[in-house]
Amino acid sequence: MEVSIESLVDLLREIEAEDPIDYADLPFGEQELRRLVMSSLVERHHVVETVMSESDLHAMYLLSTAKLVLENTVLHARLLLLLGQKVDVQSLLATFTLKGKK
Incomplete structure (x- = not known):
């Protein structure tokens, strides 16, 4: 996967705009949560792509x-x-x- 985490986070935000998620008053920022989720998924992808x-x-x-x-x-x-x-x-x-x- 050659795309940067920041680019993926930006794409995720664009996709989310079509069907917004209601973060309401959760105790964390939306952008930070997107970045954490995307980082975790990219890390998981790098691990599994070598063994599957x-x-x-x-x-x-x-x-x-x-x-x-x-x-x-x-x-x-x-x-x-x-x-x-x-x-x-x-x-x-x-x-x-x-x-x-x-």
Whole structure:
């Protein structure tokens, strides 16, 4: 991976602008959190890319993404329920699908 962490952080912020994350009053800065997360992921990538085949690497990224989407969906659904709102799983997943990006 030849892209700098700062460039990736900037790209992440741009992607996030399409579907903003509500950081509310969390006790840390958004940009610092993006940088920490990206640094951690790049470090992990450098470790695993040397020991995994390309197909295993793709599978690992798909599984990691699936877990994050699942976790995000569950947390969002729980929040909606706490707020007394209906939960429509298809709507929650729309932001993660190509169909939801029309």
